[in-house]
Amino acid sequence: MTSQAPQCDAREEETLLATNDTAAASISVDGERWQQSTVWAGMKWLDRAMSARFSTSSDLDGLPLNSLIHDAFKIRGAETKLLELFAAGELNGTVHTCVGQELFPIVLARYLRADDYVVSNHRGHGHYLSVTGDFEGLIAEVMGRTSGPSGGYGGSQHLRTARFYSNGIQGGMTPIAVGLAQALKEESTRNLCVCFIGDGTLGEGVVYEAFNLAAKWQVPVLFAIEDNGYAQSSSKRQTLAGSIAGRAAAFGIRYFEANIVDVRGLDETCGAATRYIRGELRPAIVHVHTTRLNSHSKGDDNAIVVKFKHFVNVTSSIATKRPVSSTMSRHRASNRSWSRLSGGRGHRLRSSRSTAIALFTTLRSGLGPW
Amino acid sequence: MSRSERRVVEQTNEALRRLLAQHSDLLFLGEDIEDGNEFTPGPYGGAFKVSRGLSHEYPGRVRNTPISEAGFTGLAVGRALAGKKTVVEIMFGDFCTLIIDQLLQHADKFPTMYGTDVALPLMIRTPMGGRRGYGPTHSQSIERLFMGMQNLVVLAVNHHLDIPALYSAALNGPPKPTFMIENKVLYTIANTAMCPKGYAIEQSDERFPTVRIKPARHPPSFTIFTYGHGLALAEAALVQLMHDYEVFGDIICPSALTPINLSPLIDSVSNTKRLLTVEEGSTFGALGAELISQLLEHGVALRSIRRLGNGTILPCSAKAEARLLPSSQDIVQCIFEMTSK
Numbered sequence: 167m168t169s170q171a172p173q174c175d176a177r178e179e180e181t182l183l184a185t186n187d188t189a190a191a192s193i194s195v196d197g198e199r200w201q202q203s204t205v206w207a208g209m210k211w212l213d214r215a216m217s218a219r220f221s222t223s224s225d226l227d228g229l230p231l232n233s234l235i236h237d238a239f240k241i242r243g244a245e246t247k248l249l250e251l252f253a254a255g256e257l258n259g260t261v262h263t264c265v266g267q268e269l270f271p272i273v274l275a276r277y278l279r280a281d282d283y284v285v286s287n288h289r290g291h292g293h294y295l296s297v298t299g300d301f302e303g304l305i306a307e308v309m310g311r312t313s314g315p316s317g318g319y320g321g322s323q324h325l326r327t328a329r330f331y332s333n334g335i336q337g338g339m340t341p342i343a344v345g346l347a348q349a350l351k352e353e354s355t356r357n358l359c360v361c362f363i364g365d366g367t368l369g370e371g372v373v374y375e376a377f378n379l380a381a382k383w384q385v386p387v388l389f390a391i392e393d394n395g396y397a398q399s400s401s402k403r404q405t406l407a408g409s410i411a412g413r414a415a416a417f418g419i420r421y422f423e424a425n426i427v428d429v430r431g432l433d434e435t436c437g438a439a440t441r442y443i444r445g446e447l448r449p450a451i452v453h454v455h456t457t458r459l460n461s462h463s464k465g466d467d468n469a470i471v472v473k474f475k476h477f478v479n480v481t482s483s484i485a486t487k488r489p490v491s492s493t494m495s496r497h498r499a500s501n502r503s504w505s506r507l508s509g510g511r512g513h514r515l516r517s518s519r520s521t522a523i524a525l526f527t528t529l530r531s532g533l534g535p536w
Numbered sequence: 537m538s539r540s541e542r543r544v545v546e547q548t549n550e551a552l553r554r555l556l557a558q559h560s561d562l563l564f565l566g567e568d569i570e571d572g573n574e575f576t577p578g579p580y581g582g583a584f585k586v587s588r589g590l591s592h593e594y595p596g597r598v599r600n601t602p603i604s605e606a607g608f609t610g611l612a613v614g615r616a617l618a619g620k621k622t623v624v625e626i627m628f629g630d631f632c633t634l635i636i637d638q639l640l641q642h643a644d645k646f647p648t649m650y651g652t653d654v655a656l657p658l659m660i661r662t663p664m665g666g667r668r669g670y671g672p673t674h675s676q677s678i679e680r681l682f683m684g685m686q687n688l689v690v691l692a693v694n695h696h697l698d699i700p701a702l703y704s705a706a707l708n709g710p711p712k713p714t715f716m717i718e719n720k721v722l723y724t725i726a727n728t729a730m731c732p733k734g735y736a737i738e739q740s741d742e743r744f745p746t747v748r749i750k751p752a753r754h755p756p757s758f759t760i761f762t763y764g765h766g767l768a769l770a771e772a773a774l775v776q777l778m779h780d781y782e783v784f785g786d787i788i789c790p791s792a793l794t795p796i797n798l799s800p801l802i803d804s805v806s807n808t809k810r811l812l813t814v815e816e817g818s819t820f821g822a823l824g825a826e827l828i829s830q831l832l833e834h835g836v837a838l839r840s841i842r843r844l845g846n847g848t849i850l851p852c853s854a855k856a857e858a859r860l861l862p863s864s865q866d867i868v869q870c871i872f873e874m875t876s877k
Contacts, residue, residue, distance in 0.1 A: 283618075317651020326650035331617070335641045341607045342642060345614020345622075352561075352620070372637070375607025382602065383611075 229433050238268040241292050244301050248308055252464045257308055261322050264292040266459035267392055269426050271296035273433050274360065274390060277440040283350065283359040285343040286332035288323045293362050297330055337363065337370030344376050347385035356444045358386040366397025368413065369405060377417040380449035388443055389451045394458040414451040426456040544695055545723035548586050551703035552623065556594045559621050563597055564590065565608055566625030570600045583627045584663055584723055605634035609660065613643045616658035621707055629664035629717065630676045643713040644685040659707055661716035665765055665816050666861055668720050671852035677817035679717050683794045690793040692717040692764040695725045696737060696747045697791055705743050719765040732775045744792035746800045749774070751784035758785035758871050759804040761827060762814035763793060770814060773867035783875050793823060798830055805831060809839040810874045814862055819845035840874040
């Protein structure tokens with residue numbers, strides 16, 4: 167929802183903890199608070215999304231939840247497949263998955279035009295897929311095939327189309343987004359440039375140079391801040407002073423805030439922010455509270471991956487239409503959703519799964535030069 | 537080759553004026569480059585006056601920026617990525633440490649890492665060098681930090697070049713990011729095609745020409761490799777070497793430092809067998825060292841090699857600074873020692 171008021175992120179997290187329920191507590195392995203809250207938020211995301219999806223009115227005041235959630239699962243399916251490929255030794259390097267964060271780019275993409283620019287970061291699969299829908303291209307790119315959007319040269323973190331650029335340097339793309347937006351402004355087209363960063367990126371000084379330039383030169387750039395509470399393995403509580411809203415206020419940049427578990431609010435926020443930017447030709451910050459359910463990267467063997475493993479298993483089993491684990495069934499928030507969930511999503515999920523499998527089998531032959 | 541004997545600073549100003557006139561989408565940005573505006577009524581036009589008058593002639597297209605080198609360089613990279621020609625002034629070359637990330641990790645990589653030729657019509661231009669008493673953080677020549685990247689073209693102006701033509705070639709050719717090195721002292725020197733008496737000046741027909749100065753009648757017995765303001769020092773040394781010691785040699789002075797065309801140097805050194813490289817920055821892992829390696833790789837036999845440069849932190853004191861930076865006297869001394877062997 168639109169808001170000008172600074173909000174204390176830590177307090178929000180406390181609230182989340184306060185409403186923690188026994189299900190989340192039992193999922194938590196060692197009872198660490200951060201872990202409880204993150205797992206719980208992830209469950210809440212899934213539950214809310216699914217509840218909305220299978221409530222009697224599945225389209226919420228014109229919001230096509232069916233299709234949004236389908237798209238979210240498709241991204242999750244693709245990233246799950248990438249993790250499998252990694253485990254099978256088919257991928258070089260690493261992958262940073264956005265499992266848990268998928269809905270923000272999907273919802274934001276509803277308000278983007280084909281000739282807007284999107285600038286992305288190391289965790290950019292969801293951004294790329296939301297904007298382009300190019301699943302085959304992404305998997306080909308990450309597998310180092312010449313048929314990928316960057317010819318297999320760039321890999322996971324360096325994706326490109328004529329209007330989409332991602333790079334793996336933290337904050338480095340923020341002034342570049344300002345420059346792209348400046349170019350758009352000169353064309354007088356009411357287009358905008360989206361720049362995805364994370365809360366961890368807010369430690370980089372160049373971000374504030376970009377904020378200052380964007381505000382002073384009045385360019386149509388949307389800084390999309392995905393606040394998952396973690397900079398790689400370090401908590402926001404260790405790394406971020408002040409608040410994100412306070413940062414926006416300091417530069418006189420319009421601030422919007424949403425939470426990924428409230429899809430409708432997220433949708434309204436994205437709509438309001440993009441309308442504001444196109445109308446006023448000024449920058450805005452859209453701060454979305456979200457949850458990263460996987461560890462920072464595939465290569466990380468840290469606690470997060472171990473502790474979230476069962477949750478990801480559940481979601482991936484949904485995505486591939488395997489039976490929902492009995493563990494998850496025990497912890498579901500209500501009786502109505504889970505069993506119907508797998509049945510109800512059958513057709514689309516099958517297609518998603520078969521697409522992924524087809525891609526994989528297709529791409530296994532066709533080795534690129536890398 | 538007669539050319540109006542304007543100073544390098546005025547010719548650089550003219551080069552930028554022509555680019556602004558030629559390309560209506562060109563934006564020139566940097567710190568304090570506007571020549572007075574509603575907030576700053578007096579004339580300014582850049583710390584070294586390179587952009588004098590331009591903001592009045594092209595309002596809105598010559599823009600002051602905040603003190604945010606990384607930020608506005610990134611802005612320029614983004615604008616160039618959208619296909620619009622963009623020129624950036626970094627007030628002092630020393631401040632280019634602040635933009636290495638934007639150049640190395642972004643501008644240099646974009647043309648390649650996306651698997652297709654991404655155009656980047658971008659020029660960063662900046663004055664390097666000392667001899668102005670600005671001290672440790674405003675006198676350096678740190679261009680070696682920017683050399684050897686895959687796509688970034690590093691150019692150096694010298695006083696014999698057609699400067700507007702050089703700038704035009706940089707921005708009108710294949711759209712690759714360009715890093716143009718100017719020099720604070722060079723700004724004050726006449727932009728001329730005249731070279732010392734007894735010598736002839738040649739210029740290659742490359743997109744970014746190499747200047748070669750060679751004895752008119754005598755066979756050369758040494759080769760000086762240098763660039764930028766070093767050319768003026770080397771020429772002064774040639775005159776003294778001719779008068780005091782009656783020795784003659786070639787100067788090879790490219791305008792493109794990376795990628796560099798080695799052939800003029802190979803041609804000269806194959807003949808003279810003696811090479812002195814002159815740079816203002818540190819010689820450690822610098823262009824001179826690189827070229828000597830490449831010559832050896834090419835099997836060029838060298839009898840004598842010396843490198844002049846400065847690896848120290850420059851002091852403010854004029855005397856101390858002059859003693860530390862390579863001078864024409866240092867060049868004379870080196871060549872005398874090399875040719876006496």
